[in-house]
Amino acid sequence: MTATAFLAILSHWWRHPLQLATLITGLALAAGLWSAVQAINAEARASYSQAAEQLGTAGAARLVPETGAIPVARYAELRRSGWQLAPVLEGIIRFEGQSFDIMGVDLLQHPQAQGLALAAEADSAPALDALLPPGRIFAHPETAALLDASQTDHPVTSMTGLPRGVAMADLSLASRLLGQSTSLSYLLILPDQRPGLRPLEELAPELTFIPARAASDAARLTDSFHLNLTAFGLLSFAVGLFIVQGTIALSLEQRRGMTRTLRGLGVPMRLLASLFAAELAAIALVSGIAGLAGGYLVAAALLPGVKATLSGLYGVPVDGSLSLRPSWILSGLAMTLGGTALAGGHALFMLWRMPLLAAPATHARGQQARRSHLTGAGLGAVIIIVGCIILHLFHGLIAGFAFLGSLMLGAALLLPLLVSASLSLGARTAKGPYAEWLWADARAQLPGISLALMALMLALAANIGVGTMVSSFRLTFTGWLDQRLFAEVYVTTANDVQGAELSEWLHAQGIHVLPRRHHDTRYKGAPLRVYGFEDDPAYRKNWPLIAALPDVWDQAARGQAVLINEQLARRNGLVPGNTLELSPDWHLSIAGIYSDYGNPNGQAMMSLPALLTREPNIPNRNFGLRAAQSEVHKIIKNIREEFDIPPESILDQATIKARSLAVFDRTFVITATLNLLTLGVAGFALLTSLLTLWNQRLPQIAPVWAMGASRRQLAAGEVLRSLLLAAATAILALPLGLVLAWTLLSVINVEAFGWQIPMYLFPFDWLRLFLLALLAAIIAAVLPARRLIRIAPAELLKVFANER
Amino acid sequence: MSVKSALVTMAVFWAGAALPQSYAGLGSSAEGFAIPQQSTRLNFPADHGPHPDFRIEWWYLTANLEGSDGASYGIQWTLFRSALAPGEAGGWQSPQVWMAHAAVTSQDQHFFAERLARGGFGQAGVETAPFDAWVDDWQMRSVDETLEQISLSANDLTFSYALNLTADGPLVLHGRHGYSVKSASGQASHYYSQPHYQVSGTLSLPDGPVEVTGHGWLDREWSSQPLAEDQSGWDWFSLRFDSGEKLMGFLLRSKTGDFTSGTWITAEGKAEPLRPGAFQAEALAVSDVQGRNIPTRWHASLPEKGVSVEIQSLNPQSWMGTSFSYWEGPVSVSGSHSGKGYLEMTGYE
Amino acid sequence: MVLKIRDVTKRYPGQTAETAVLRGISLDLSAGSSLALTGESGSGKSTLLHLAGALDHFDSGEVEIDGTGLSSLSDSQRAALRRRDVSLVFQQFNLIPSLSVDKNIALHARLGGKWETSWGTRLKARLGLSDLQDHYPEQPSGGQQQRVAIARALAVRPKLLLADEPTGNLDETASAAVMELMLELVRESGTALFLVTHSAAIAQMLDRRLHLRHGTAA
Numbered sequence A: 001m002t003a004t005a006f007l008a009i010l011s012h013w014w015r016h017p018l019q020l021a022t023l024i025t026g027l028a029l030a031a032g033l034w035s036a037v038q039a040i041n042a043e044a045r046a047s048y049s050q051a052a053e054q055l056g057t058a059g060a061a062r063l064v065p066e067t068g069a070i071p072v073a074r075y076a077e078l079r080r081s082g083w084q085l086a087p088v089l090e091g092i093i094r095f096e097g098q099s100f101d102i103m104g105v106d107l108l109q110h111p112q113a114q115g116l117a118l119a120a121e122a123d124s125a126p127a128l129d130a131l132l133p134p135g136r137i138f139a140h141p142e143t144a145a146l147l148d149a150s151q152t153d154h155p156v157t158s159m160t161g162l163p164r165g166v167a168m169a170d171l172s173l174a175s176r177l178l179g180q181s182t183s184l185s186y187l188l189i190l191p192d193q194r195p196g197l198r199p200l201e202e203l204a205p206e207l208t209f210i211p212a213r214a215a216s217d218a219a220r221l222t223d224s225f226h227l228n229l230t231a232f233g234l235l236s237f238a239v240g241l242f243i244v245q246g247t248i249a250l251s252l253e254q255r256r257g258m259t260r261t262l263r264g265l266g267v268p269m270r271l272l273a274s275l276f277a278a279e280l281a282a283i284a285l286v287s288g289i290a291g292l293a294g295g296y297l298v299a300a301a302l303l304p305g306v307k308a309t310l311s312g313l314y315g316v317p318v319d320g321s322l323s324l325r326p327s328w329i330l331s332g333l334a335m336t337l338g339g340t341a342l343a344g345g346h347a348l349f350m351l352w353r354m355p356l357l358a359a360p361a362t363h364a365r366g367q368q369a370r371r372s373h374l375t376g377a378g379l380g381a382v383i384i385i386v387g388c389i390i391l392h393l394f395h396g397l398i399a400g401f402a403f404l405g406s407l408m409l410g411a412a413l414l415l416p417l418l419v420s421a422s423l424s425l426g427a428r429t430a431k432g433p434y435a436e437w438l439w440a441d442a443r444a445q446l447p448g449i450s451l452a453l454m455a456l457m458l459a460l461a462a463n464i465g466v467g468t469m470v471s472s473f474r475l476t477f478t479g480w481l482d483q484r485l486f487a488e489v490y491v492t493t494a495n496d497v498q499g500a501e502l503s504e505w506l507h508a509q510g511i512h513v514l515p516r517r518h519h520d521t522r523y524k525g526a527p528l529r530v531y532g533f534e535d536d537p538a539y540r541k542n543w544p545l546i547a548a549l550p551d552v553w554d555q556a557a558r559g560q561a562v563l564i565n566e567q568l569a570r571r572n573g574l575v576p577g578n579t580l581e582l583s584p585d586w587h588l589s590i591a592g593i594y595s596d597y598g599n600p601n602g603q604a605m606m607s608l609p610a611l612l613t614r615e616p617n618i619p620n621r622n623f624g625l626r627a628a629q630s631e632v633h634k635i636i637k638n639i640r641e642e643f644d645i646p647p648e649s650i651l652d653q654a655t656i657k658a659r660s661l662a663v664f665d666r667t668f669v670i671t672a673t674l675n676l677l678t679l680g681v682a683g684f685a686l687l688t689s690l691l692t693l694w695n696q697r698l699p700q701i702a703p704v705w706a707m708g709a710s711r712r713q714l715a716a717g718e719v720l721r722s723l724l725l726a727a728a729t730a731i732l733a734l735p736l737g738l739v740l741a742w743t744l745l746s747v748i749n750v751e752a753f754g755w756q757i758p759m760y761l762f763p764f765d766w767l768r769l770f771l772l773a774l775l776a777a778i779i780a781a782v783l784p785a786r787r788l789i790r791i792a793p794a795e796l797l798k799v800f801a802n803e804r
Numbered sequence B: 001m002s003v004k005s006a007l008v009t010m011a012v013f014w015a016g017a018a019l020p021q022s023y024a025g026l027g028s029s030a031e032g033f034a035i036p037q038q039s040t041r042l043n044f045p046a047d048h049g050p051h052p053d054f055r056i057e058w059w060y061l062t063a064n065l066e067g068s069d070g071a072s073y074g075i076q077w078t079l080f081r082s083a084l085a086p087g088e089a090g091g092w093q094s095p096q097v098w099m100a101h102a103a104v105t106s107q108d109q110h111f112f113a114e115r116l117a118r119g120g121f122g123q124a125g126v127e128t129a130p131f132d133a134w135v136d137d138w139q140m141r142s143v144d145e146t147l148e149q150i151s152l153s154a155n156d157l158t159f160s161y162a163l164n165l166t167a168d169g170p171l172v173l174h175g176r177h178g179y180s181v182k183s184a185s186g187q188a189s190h191y192y193s194q195p196h197y198q199v200s201g202t203l204s205l206p207d208g209p210v211e212v213t214g215h216g217w218l219d220r221e222w223s224s225q226p227l228a229e230d231q232s233g234w235d236w237f238s239l240r241f242d243s244g245e246k247l248m249g250f251l252l253r254s255k256t257g258d259f260t261s262g263t264w265i266t267a268e269g270k271a272e273p274l275r276p277g278a279f280q281a282e283a284l285a286v287s288d289v290q291g292r293n294i295p296t297r298w299h300a301s302l303p304e305k306g307v308s309v310e311i312q313s314l315n316p317q318s319w320m321g322t323s324f325s326y327w328e329g330p331v332s333v334s335g336s337h338s339g340k341g342y343l344e345m346t347g348y349e
Numbered sequence C: 001m002v003l004k005i006r007d008v009t010k011r012y013p014g015q016t017a018e019t020a021v022l023r024g025i026s027l028d029l030s031a032g033s034s035l036a037l038t039g040e041s042g043s044g045k046s047t048l049l050h051l052a053g054a055l056d057h058f059d060s061g062e063v064e065i066d067g068t069g070l071s072s073l074s075d076s077q078r079a080a081l082r083r084r085d086v087s088l089v090f091q092q093f094n095l096i097p098s099l100s101v102d103k104n105i106a107l108h109a110r111l112g113g114k115w116e117t118s119w120g121t122r123l124k125a126r127l128g129l130s131d132l133q134d135h136y137p138e139q140p141s142g143g144q145q146q147r148v149a150i151a152r153a154l155a156v157r158p159k160l161l162l163a164d165e166p167t168g169n170l171d172e173t174a175s176a177a178v179m180e181l182m183l184e185l186v187r188e189s190g191t192a193l194f195l196v197t198h199s200a201a202i203a204q205m206l207d208r209r210l211h212l213r214h215g216t217a218a
């Protein structure tokens, strides 16, 4: 009996292959985009944690000095109190004009010393030479190549697990190179500590404890990016489920008669329900596998963009290519099954409750639709209000995303009422009976299509929101580049000697030079770069200030004050007038705050002479040259002739700007792609719901046809109606998208990056998107319209047949 | 092989033959390091402190204890000093590396731990006025410049101990004036002991604290010379007989013939160096310890003193799974003499 | 002649000449007259009615509405004919649920460009629909709904009114009332009525009767 009943149930798909294709495609799309995002996330996370494992310290808990450094004696005391710690000394070192981050560790204590030793052994180096002069440097292969090229006296072992640009060495070598024998940058807290230790805050009140994980700036930053991706993935998944929900409901509704017959033949409802569930599960499984395959391809295509984003925006390297993880496959399939259950549950439940002997449900929709619109809208309003309250009460990334989520969901629930209202408004403008009918009919169609419209609106709003965010960011970024890169030529010399020669030569040529020198230190445990600048009108004229005291440049030029970047200000709640304590004996008042996009770290600017009195040895290898635009190429040519400086180290303003923008654009490739994919899915949702509605549409259309509307006219009406609905949806999506953009720019960005970006409006983009939505609507309506043009009159006449 | 275990392998100096060839430059010759001299006369309290010109040195304390619960325990506290290069330098440039091992052994449990540190900035070291030897929060500290009265502590995740030791006999110099020969080809070390400690204190074990009393034995030894090329390891016995007499004997194993030596210590604390070959030891039974066959029951004899005893380990699984691993644990003695002691065995790979 | 059917045959796909649903039917219907079409279920009544309404194609013969032969008309010409000259009333009323009663009544006439407010108001008054105008078709009773359908059909002032079992969904009393009203209005407006029914009583109310059997008139 079971097999026979199952075959009967399945025979439905034989007769409705398009429906089956829709169902599988919808589910596969939902699963595909979701799992693509998951694959990307998993890959990026795996490569962070791999890097963290090999480096061993990225996520470890640590003690950092409030300011300055930790005396080695303090470290010894803490060890003698029983705390298992590993010391780290960081600094910047230059070999032959190349700068490297030195990371000095005690090879006897560092958790990852094992890996370093293995690498050294693979280099067939004597195992202990890292501890003895001349010492040994460990570096990422790329960095190792640079180190080799700069011919340090120290043997170099390359090791893939290390971050680029970092030269790792035993403290004996690092302290020699950095000339710091009595201080440490921070202390790693090793995982196993014995019981009964005196608390660190008692033993070392001057040190700040940074718990594991939060210690990693990268993790905090990239988390926001992944949260972003996940939100997008979830959105796509939801949009996909909209498609599926309608299709499942239709397939079950069309099998009501069959179900009744089978029950009449003695097949228990319990069995039938399980068979329907089994059928759905099988379809979900097939779709899930297809979706995973597609998702894998999408992820593979997007991964380079993600890498660009992470390294461009967050300075986090992502290595390796995509790998297939069992957990990813399982969770993808589970998600598909769960989503199918969610989408099909209601329809299956309705079937379950269907009485054995009853007329097919009549479609008394009007009243019911109005009521459900009102309920939905009420619920939507409540959800939006809750979201606003969350945003008001709480701060941080999660609150921002919670607000976004509730805004999107609430707006989706409000949509049917709003579209219905705007359609009645539109109906008032209708001239002629046919147009009136068209408007009214569009409204009547709303219940069946509102889920697809919600999907469309969410996709459009996400597009507007993210697009506005990216474009505003880009516009701000370009303007900022113009301000910030005011020198016409930028030169980097190989070393200080060459630097001195160059500036002398430039002076002789009468070319105005602005040296750009910096010192790297730490502020509250996070990296801070302090730039020294020479007072020049160009700074006063161009520098992108956000907030400043009136005499900011005078104060700074006198060495009395610093300017800090927006990130540093926001993270530490600093405003002009506050004091920046760089070390216990180095306090500077803050005179201004400037925008500094694309930089994950804190930065400060002070008068170069003042910086040099503190840090006399900072390198002098970067120069900005002021020159007339027409002179630029001549100057570059002359410098090259005069000095041994590679072309890469002499760049004109335009080249640097072009490169910066290229990096910026590459950064947002993934966002754009996901945007487009989501819109595509929404278009598909519209198509499937129009196809799904097809059978319910004939009773509406046939009388009008009988009254003398031609099939061609009706087909045109079909397209027009779809356009009307899409247009109404797109118009409603605009404000939602703008609120989304505002949230991204003023809440999410500030939390994730530490900078706020002014919002600009891009009406042309909206127009393009609006047209895109209409195009999607036309494409979605073309199939039903074609069917309508070609339909046999007999098909329409069946509507009037008395037997119905 | 990690830096750590390479260091430690080197640190455990005597096992020179076990060092891979690539380390030969560091391990097999004493280049630049001071060499033990027969003419040297030990001078206290200075010689309680470190000798940075020698490659290797240790402060090695073992004790046989009895708990208030009647059970037998053994403890070990060892501080090794290993020089990457002779001499001392300040801060991170110090070539001195310190390694400490601590253990507590009962009949069915064996806890051990290890600490590593570099010299030069105070995480580890030995000072003489007053005597103080430490790594992190492990410490062996005297009230004065002598080793008469010391306190001893070690702490780890699962165990710790705090003991007080009082010597009731004089220091014992091994060999001739503390110059102890280790092979027929002349390798030697400076070596003295304080074998007369009365011990009391507390062991903190996972099951709770145990009050203990018993007897302890401190060994001090430094050298720069590895084992002779063909020596593969050693078996070292420190036995305390109920008669009050004590015996230190060791057996250096070699393919070309074992080398044995030792010291007989009278009840009054007078040392009588043994000529090579006088002391004999022979394995009676082996146990499977961490996949190795290790003798945990021995027969030892010193005919000239009428000693013929059987030596049985308290816990055959007294394996020190530290960076450089070896067997070290309390033993009981029966036969012509009865008593207790400690056994150390290295080079069983 | 408003409706002239000459030797019409109609085959649905899969039917042979012998089993065709209509095999040579002919009839005439003049303005102001009425014809009841009866026959067993499946005898082809609806099919014939649809042919008369220019809703479907036939295989041979000719149908003329007010002198215009349908076989030569294009799709849009047929649609124009339906808009202006032919009205339909179905058993299930087939009202447009998204339009108010008022708009439903006016829809067909306005599509054909033939809406006259005075005539419409009169129809509504006669059919007792004046109070319902702002309602939606789901709300009124079945009898009322059918009267809306009749008003919609007659608002066109069609030359030919086709009704397919218009009272099939109504009870006897409602059905008689609806029929009476419809006949009265048909007579008033000079419309020719072609009505399918299985009720002998209703057939008796009309001028002429035609019985279909085996695809031919009996």
Ligand SMILES: Nc1ncnc2c1ncn2[C@@H]1O[C@H](COP(=O)(O)OP(=O)(O)O)[C@@H](O)[C@H]1O
Residues within 6 Å of the ligand: A794, A795, A801, C012, C013, C021, C039, C040, C041, C042, C043, C044, C045, C046, C047, C048
């Ligand atoms: N579209 C169609 N395709 C095939 N057969 C049809 C179609 N419409 C009606 N028929 C068949 O034609 C015959 C006449 O149908 P119909 O005109 O509806 O009969 P009636 O109205 O007299 O009950 C019936 O046997 C019916 O099954």
Ligand SMILES: [Mg+2]
Residues within 6 Å of the ligand: A801, A802, C045, C046, C047, C164
């Ligand atoms: Mg019929």
